Amino acid sequence: MSRVFFAILLGLASAASALADPFVYDRQEVVEGTHLIYRVDPMRLPAESNVVVIEQSGGLAVVDSGGSTMAGERIIAQIRQISDAPVRYLVNTHWHGDHHLGNAAFLAAWPEIEIIAHENTVRHIAGAAMDYIHEAGEQLEASRPVVDAVAATGALPDGTVIPARIAEYYTMLAGDLDELIAAVDTIEIIAPTRHFSDRLVLDDRMRPVELRYFGRGNTDGDAVVWMPEQRVVASGDLVVHPTPYGFGSYPADWIEALEAIRALDYAYLIPGHGAVQPDTAYVDQLIALMAEVRAQVGPLAEAGLSLEEVRAEVDLSAQQSLFAQGDAWIANRFNAWWVTPFVGVAYQEATGDPILQGE
Template sequence: MNRPIARFGAAVLFAALALPALAHEASAASSTPTPQDGYFQTITPVAEGVWLIAQPQPFHIQPIGNVVVIEQSDGLVLIDAGGSPGAGRRIVELVRSVSAKPVKAVAITHWHGDHVLGATSIVQAWPTAEIIATDVTDAHLRGRSMKAYAKGSPDAALQAQFDKRLDGAETFLRDTLAKPDLSTRERDGFEASQRLLAQYRRDTRDLVLVLPTRTFVDSLKLDDARRPVELRHPGRGNTDGDLIAWLPRQRVMATGDLVVAPIPFGFNAYPADWERTLRAMQAQHPAVWIPGHGAAMRDDAYVGRVVDLIGRTRDAIAPLAAQGVTIDEAKKRVNLSGDRAHFVGDDAWLTRWFDRYWTQPFIDAAWREAKGEPIEQGEG
């Protein structure tokens, strides 16, 4: 993903900080997430033969993407693979806790690392599993977007570069916590993030990117007597290669990061296409929405709020772009505080990240769209 702090994406949301690298401190490396941090995934049923693997706490600066487990007659289909080898190993354990069947396929919703970098552990457990993606996502995984990650086997030089990026994230967290003006909520959030980053370091040892073995352009059906799965590329939105999974009999929709709660991610998005894509998904009338991050939803109320947010932001930006206003000036003039309150209320921690993960990057995307400038995917 090109995302957080400036980019949220492929693997290290922190990476865009571009801060100087420092050796990580032993105290941080030894810390472990607490149960209250809600970092380690759990598995819950969402329909008969369908489970969701997700982090109990739905928002983290460096998240792990949701994984959907679908039982078919001859094996299991996973939607996404988690964000690191360590997360992937935990996913394997959780999958085995609900079914003895093998994983036969893993469908990757988009190229961001928090949804794909756990695949190496999954294919170690089930070597014959297919890795499926849209042709556009496949190109990102093989190309510039994920050039920082080893393919096939670990690469010591690339691993060292990745670790150096995490040093910068640790510096950012330590420096931020030294500021006296943080609210209690913000301080708690940053202290939890230190613990999570220490775990993420452990989870991202021996990073290897597993590439797709099967691709499609518009749709691909994984047929089954009880739980057929329709994989679709509904159009551009959060990325240009988004994949969704539709279970027509159960009316379950797995969205990838086209839907993320409690804070949508707006980095390098395609605003008009995203709005159309979500409306088309709503027209299917899912009984269950499974977002890329966050809990399963039993109606489309949240999806409707995201659609409205996209539309209002585009409407606010279009006249400014026509007047020749710069991106920086547009960000100053457009006020999304009312919309932000609908998503995060007065939570100081989430308010901070709503502006970093949505307001700033999505205004940038909406401005580029209005000016007719290209929107390109970033690097993980």
């Protein structure tokens, strides 16, 4: 997972507006009693998950907790603005750190909390997949010379000029590094205390919640949170907007999981990152994207081309334009966070190589 984490963390995503605090959150009520706590800019470093707060009669159910204790504390402050009720349930949608490394803050605030995840996710959070976090501070510090050089000169240390829009992100990161390192240093990994395999109901007379597992997709343990009476679904990183993350994923299975989400006939979909989706259009776009990658990679792999040769042959420029909508930074991240990793796993799928979590 260290490659995944640092590809995201050191990919230099940040806000174009000069926010001084890298942990700036806001909130919105999606439907009555269901709230989204979100990063003001979802592309800013560090990658931070959306958080969903559901008001139940016995307390609150929360989906995901942020990527550090510091982030978790900021999220909790937002939750306290929504309700004085205790958080009874905390669901971790999958094992990637930005969705569960705030667990320690939640446990400190509500010691009786139940932390719930799919059984595969519990195993990864408690296991070697999270070893990368012990190197995170050092890796951030190692990025400082490059980040500072671009912030100061608009060019890499070797003189390569960076486009102005992307240089803005380096400048933002340069100002954030000390706080990000401090946040990493306070992280405590807290594994879920309860697990499920296929379906778990958090029953409630006001707002019942179903935890569903539709198979492998973004990871091998993606929990989907379904509120049937409100027709709201929280997808975790099975859906990420405005551009998906393709690290360590399972292409064919992911398509099936998205089709299962679409079949819920939801009114609103809250993605793992980014804006609430009021219809199936973006899910359909993701399904088409994954199908296109598989359609291009499969025949090339079967013909015996190496991964490097396949990467050179695959053309996703039309899809990049569709997702980026003219934004140069999103186009850059589409290549780094989607094309490079997802072509890799599609190649593994086509050649029969196992796709393992945490590597």
